[in-house]
Amino acid sequence: MSKGRFGIHGGQYIPETLMNAMLELKEAYEKYKDDPEFKRELSEMLNEYAGRPSRLYYAKRMTENLGGPKIYLKREDLNHTGSHKINNVIGQMLLAKRMGKTRVIAETGAGQHGVATATVAAMMGMECEIFMGREDCERQALNVYRMRLLGAKVHPVDAGTATLKDAVSETFREWTSRIDDTHYVLGSVMGPYPFPEMVRDFQAVIGREIREQMLEMEGRLPDVVMACVGGGSNAIGAFYDFIPDREVRLIGCEAAGRGIDTPETAATISTGRVGIFHGMKSYFCQDEFGQIAPVYSISAGLDYPGIGPEHAHLHDVGRAEYVAVTDDEAVGAFEYLSRMEGIIPAIESAHAVAHAMKVAPGMDKDTIIVINLSGRGDKDCAAIARYRGEDLYE
Amino acid sequence: MSNIRKAFENGKAFIAFITCGDPSLEITEKSVIEMEKAGADLIELGIPFSDPTAEGPVIQEANIRALSGGVTTDKIFEMVRRLRKTVRVPMVFMTYANVVFSYGAERFIRTCREIGMDGLILPDIPFEEKAEFDGLCKKYDIDLVSLIAPTSESRIGMIAKEANGFVYCVSSLGVTGSRSEITTDIGAMVKKVKEQKDIPCAVGFGISTPEQARKMAECADGVIVGSAIVKLCAQHGEECVPYIARYVREMKDAVRDIS
Numbered sequence: 001m002s003k004g005r006f007g008i009h010g011g012q013y014i015p016e017t018l019m020n021a022m023l024e025l026k027e028a029y030e031k032y033k034d035d036p037e038f039k040r041e042l043s044e045m046l047n048e049y050a051g052r053p054s055r056l057y058y059a060k061r062m063t064e065n066l067g068g069p070k071i072y073l074k075r076e077d078l079n080h081t082g083s084h085k086i087n088n089v090i091g092q093m094l095l096a097k098r099m100g101k102t103r104v105i106a107e108t109g110a111g112q113h114g115v116a117t118a119t120v121a122a123m124m125g126m127e128c129e130i131f132m133g134r135e136d137c138e139r140q141a142l143n144v145y146r147m148r149l150l151g152a153k154v155h156p157v158d159a160g161t162a163t164l165k166d167a168v169s170e171t172f173r174e175w176t177s178r179i180d181d182t183h184y185v186l187g188s189v190m191g192p193y194p195f196p197e198m199v200r201d202f203q204a205v206i207g208r209e210i211r212e213q214m215l216e217m218e219g220r221l222p223d224v225v226m227a228c229v230g231g232g233s234n235a236i237g238a239f240y241d242f243i244p245d246r247e248v249r250l251i252g253c254e255a256a257g258r259g260i261d262t263p264e265t266a267a268t269i270s271t272g273r274v275g276i277f278h279g280m281k282s283y284f285c286q287d288e289f290g291q292i293a294p295v296y297s298i299s300a301g302l303d304y305p306g307i308g309p310e311h312a313h314l315h316d317v318g319r320a321e322y323v324a325v326t327d328d329e330a331v332g333a334f335e336y337l338s339r340m341e342g343i344i345p346a347i348e349s350a351h352a353v354a355h356a357m358k359v360a361p362g363m364d365k366d367t368i369i370v371i372n373l374s375g376r377g378d379k380d381c382a383a384i385a386r387y388r389g390e391d392l393y394e
Numbered sequence: 395m396s397n398i399r400k401a402f403e404n405g406k407a408f409i410a411f412i413t414c415g416d417p418s419l420e421i422t423e424k425s426v427i428e429m430e431k432a433g434a435d436l437i438e439l440g441i442p443f444s445d446p447t448a449e450g451p452v453i454q455e456a457n458i459r460a461l462s463g464g465v466t467t468d469k470i471f472e473m474v475r476r477l478r479k480t481v482r483v484p485m486v487f488m489t490y491a492n493v494v495f496s497y498g499a500e501r502f503i504r505t506c507r508e509i510g511m512d513g514l515i516l517p518d519i520p521f522e523e524k525a526e527f528d529g530l531c532k533k534y535d536i537d538l539v540s541l542i543a544p545t546s547e548s549r550i551g552m553i554a555k556e557a558n559g560f561v562y563c564v565s566s567l568g569v570t571g572s573r574s575e576i577t578t579d580i581g582a583m584v585k586k587v588k589e590q591k592d593i594p595c596a597v598g599f600g601i602s603t604p605e606q607a608r609k610m611a612e613c614a615d616g617v618i619v620g621s622a623i624v625k626l627c628a629q630h631g632e633e634c635v636p637y638i639a640r641y642v643r644e645m646k647d648a649v650r651d652i653s
C-alpha cells in the first residue's frame with residue numbers, strides 16, 4: 001500500500017498523469033515544512049495578513065442561556081476573508097511559489113476557499129482560476145463577484161450535480177491538462193496524499209492556539225472540541241493538537257440536510273460506506289454499485305459526498321465522534337447565535353453550534369466546550385432569509 | 395499466454411472503447427458483435443461511473459446517459475455472459491476503482507474471469523496503489539492494464555516491468571476526447587517500455603481520424619479510440635450500430651498494414 005495512510009484510509013488514487021506532480025509536491029512539502037525561512041514567512045503572513053491568532057471568545061450569554069457547560073468560540077470567522085480557509089491557502093501558495101508555479105487553480109463550494117485563494121493569489125501576483133458548481137455560483141453569487149473582483153477567473157461547472165464534488169472533479173481534470181506551471185490549491189483535508197496531511201498541518205494552527213489560549217484563560221484543556229465537517233479541514237485543524245489528549249472529546253458535526261433517513265443528506269459517516277474517490281480511500285455516500293450519491297445540504301460548503309481520510313480513521317478507532325445535524329437545526333443555530341452573541345456564523349459552522357445547543361443543557365456546569373466557528377455568515381444571509389420564506393436576493 | 399496478446403497478432407491493433415448502456419445495453423451488445431466483425435482487435439467495455447474524473451465531456455455525458463437508463467454492474471456482467479457465447483475478441487473492462495471496490499474487489503474480479511473477460515483498466519489506480527487489485531487479478535488470470543502518460547518519464551521503467559496484457563500509452567495531457575494534434579513523442583515512450591519488457595503498447599486519448607491512427611500506429615503496436623465511437627452513440631442513438639461498424643472498419647483498415 002502507498003504512503004499517506006490513516007489506518008486503511010487515504011492513499012493516492014489518481015491518474016498516472018498526475019503522479020509525478022504529486023511526488024514533486026510531497027518532496028517540496030517535506031523539504032520546506034521544517035525550513036526556518038518558510039516557517040517564518042508562513043507565520044508572518046498568518047499574523048500580518050490573515051490576522052492571526054484568532055480570538056478564543058467566552059460566549060457568556062450562550063453559556064447562561066443553555067445553563068450547562070462554559071462555551072467558548074474559536075473565532076476563525078474573524079480571519080481575513082472570513083473563514084479558516086486562508087490558513088491553508090497561505091501555506092500552499094508559499095509552497096507553490098517555491099516550486100516555481102505561477103498559476104493556481106482551486107475548487108470551491110460556498111465560495112470561501114475560492115475567495116481565500118483568489119485573495120492570496122492577488123496579493124502574491126499569481127494567476128488564479130476557480131472552479132465552482134453552477135448551482136453554487138447561483139447560491140453564492142456575491143462570492144463569484146468577489147473572486148472576479150480579486151482578479152480570478154471563475155469557471156462554472158455544469159457536470160454532474162453542479163456542486164462541490166463536481167468542482168473538485170473538474171479542477172483535477174484541469175490540473176491533468178496543465179501541470180508544469182500550475183498548482184492545485186486543494187481546499188480541504190482530502191484528495192490524494194500529500195494533501196490530507198499537508199492541509200491538516202496548515203490548519204493545525206487552530207488547535208495549537210486553542211490549547212494555548214485555553215491554558216491561559218482557564219488553566220486547563222477543554223473537555224470538548226466541536227466543529228462542522230464537510231471534507232473536514234476546520235475540524236481537523238481544531239482537533240489535531242488534542243488527539244493525544246484522550247480526555248478531550250472531539251466531535252465532528254456533519255450535514256444531515258433534510259435528515260439522515262432521507263436521500264437529501266450529506267452525512268458521510270452516518271450514511272456512507274468505505275470507497276475510493278477523488279484520490280482517496282474513505283467513507284463516501286454511494287449506491288450499492290459504488291456510484292457516488294448526489295448529496296444535499298443547505299450549506300454549500302458541507303454539500304460533499306465524502307470526508308477526509310484522517311476523519312474516517314478517527315471514526316474507525318473511536319477517537320472522534322461524528323454526529324449529524326439537519327438544515328433546520330443549523331438554521332436555528334444560525335439565528336440563535338446571531339441574537340444571543342451578536343455573531344452571525346457561517347451556515348457551515350452553525351452545524352457545530354446546533355450540536356452544542358442540543359447537548360449542552362445535559363452537561364455539567366464545570367465542563368468546557370470549544371466550538372470552532374470556522375467562518376462568518378454574511379454570505380448566507382440571503383439564503384437563510386429565503387429558507388424562512390422571505391423573498392430576498394442579493 | 396495472455397489472451398490480450400492475440401489482439402496484437404493481426405497487424406497493428408485497433409482497440410475500440412464503448413460505454414456500456416449508452417444508449418441501451420441491447421445496442422451495446424449489438425455494437426460489440428458488429429465491432430468484432432468490422433475488425434476490432436480488442437474491445438474495452440466502459441462500466442459507467444457517476445464521476446469519471448479522467449474523462450472529457452463526451453464520455454462523461456455517455457456515463458450519465460447510461461446510468462440514467464438504469465445500467466448496473468450486474469446487468470453489464472449478464473450482457474458479457476450473453477456476448478461470450480459468440481464473441482471471441484479479447485475484451486477488457488474500463489472503469490473507476492470505486493466500481494470494483496464497492497462490488498467487492500475479489501467478487502468483481504472473480505466474476506470477470508467467470509464471464510470471460512480478459513483484463514481490467516482502472517485509470518485512477520496508479521502503480522503505487524495497484525497491489526490491492528493486481529494480486530486478485532493474477533489469482534483469477536485477469537490482466538490489470540497499466541497506463542503511462544507523457545508526464546511519467548522516469549516512472550516508465552518501473553511501470554513497464556510489472557505491466558500485464560498491454561501498456562496503455564496516454565498520448566497527451568488532459569482528459570479523454572478528440573484533439574486536433576498530438577505532440578508527445580510516443581515513439582520515445584514506447585521505446586522505454588520495450589527496454590524493460592516485451593509487451594504490446596497501444597496509444598489512446600485524442601485519436602479520432604484515420605490519419606491520426608496511422609501516425610500513432612507507426613510508433614506503437616496499436617491505437618485506442620473511445621470518444622469518437624461514443625460520439626456516434628450520442629449522435630445516432632438506437633441507430634448507431636452500422637455507423638460504429640463502418641467507423642471501426644475504416645480505422646482498422648488505416649492501421650492494419652502500418653509497419
